[in-house]
Amino acid sequence: MPSYDVIVAGVGAMGSAAYWQLARRGQRVLGLERFDIPHAMGSSHGINRIIRLAYFEHPSYVPLLRRAYQLWRETEQLFGEQLLYVTGGLDIGAADGRVVTGSLAACAQHDLDHELIDAKELMRRFPGYRLAPDHVGNYQPDAGFVMSERAIVAQATMAMAAGAEIRAREPITGWEPTAGGGVRVTTSKGHYEAGRLILSTGAWIADHVPALANLAVPERQVLGWFQPRQPEHFKLGAFPVSVVQTAATTCYQFPVFGVPGFKIGLYNHLKQRGHADALSREPDAEDEAVLRAVVREVFPGADGATLALRACMFTNTPDEHFIIDTLPGHPQVVVASPCSGHGFKFASVVGEILADLATKGTTRHDLALFRLGRLA
Known part of the structure; x- marks a missing residue:
């Protein structure tokens, strides 16, 4: 043996x-x-995953993230291929919402470079967004994505x-x-x-x-790629990675990269949970509709043709x-x-x-x- x-x-x-x-x-x-x-x-x-230091989920993650950045850079140097792309990142929502308050708390506790921007200024700098007047964004320049x-x-x-x-x-x-x-x-x-x-x-x-069994629960997610009607607003270098908390949902998004289209996903998507083998890997019209509704609300310049939909699995603990x-x-x-x-x-x-x-x-x-x- x-x-x-x-x-x-x-x-x-x-x-x-x-x-x-x-x-x-x-x-x-x-x-x-x-x-x-x-x-x-x-x-x-699905090409890439966001990496960010202003971690709204809990400040305790930040020391691990700093080491993660070091190791990703070491890995890409040894492998001879870029894996980590820095775009800057925004955490956006109501000033008293979880995403913004958590992001600011991580920055304060770990002395991270950041800038709090109101909705009007944020949309001027990054015209791909359409935000409620009372929303703000915490900009942290080290965020980006890893080629997953x-x-x-x-x-x-x-x-x-x-x-x-x-x-x-x-x-x-x-x-x-x-x-x-x-x-x-x-x-x-x-x-x-x-x-x-x-x-x-x-x-x-x-x-x-x-x-x-009751502590690690698979959940079906779907990512979408949509053709921008204003591609200059969503290209690499003009559009950062971001997390946006609206009144109805929380979404995350990327600049166009690797494959055609503006990429977006929703936390907890349609809340479909079960055994991984029982959850469908085939995206459908309902998946597309819920993603497009958020694109139309927050990113109207990306509301073009659907280019791709891909399902993946989250596996969630209670906390x-x-x-x-x-x-x-x-x-x-x-x-x-x-x-x-x-x-x-x-x-x-x-x-x-x-x-x-x-x-x-x-x-x-x-x-x-x-x-x-x-x-x-």
Whole structure:
């Protein structure tokens, strides 16, 4: 039976980062992925994902983000391909709303460069937006996006070049502890043993950790790309990444890049939740309509033809913070999911954390917000 130092189950955002960090430390690593590498069945496809320092979700994320930026830049230098693009970023909404107040709190606590802009001035600088008169925007110049699929390719490619092994289209069907304190993993094609197991299977995490069944809930999301009627307002360099909280919803958006069209998504989209295998990957007219309604309200210059719709999975915890921890009673098993729809930007540093936990059992990074015990 093949034996490894660490098995990484799930080679998506977090898994590929852990796989690379372990391989560069000289660990004997096996990566197991149920789909292709990369693939469009999980949470990390669709060209790019936003990265931002003014983190309205909680100020505790900011130190991790600073390290994530460092590691993304290191990864792209080693791989020889740009993965991180800085566009500047806006957090927009009512002055007393969660997005703006949370963004400003993160800036204040961590002394981040930022500028609070009223709606009139914001629309003058960035005419792609149409905002309510009482809205404001917090501009933070370091925000941008990471090339999500290419980042997974980079991490997996460099790990294999460092001697790690990867097997796609081989889902794990179970795992069990071994007498020596390690773990035995069963897949659709065989059995493997290792000293440690990292479970980073995203929307399928509860299949492997039943205790997470009500704590890691998959949710269907749909991203849309629309042809701008005023393309000069939405091009790279003229339009920042942003999060906009309206009276009805919260949306996130990108400048045109990589494929045709202005990209937009809604937090919690249509609130369709269930097992990942039961949620449709085929976007429909309702998905398009709810996205277009927001485009017409906030980005009327982008209200052209639909160019693409793509479904992906969020996997949410009750408080929408991550789970990064070892399993109670099984210190040889590390869980790295779910990430509640805002995790990709952290993948580079989470990979470092997972490699720390798998090799040393501890990490210098503060994981208090992400421990399993908080959800007991």
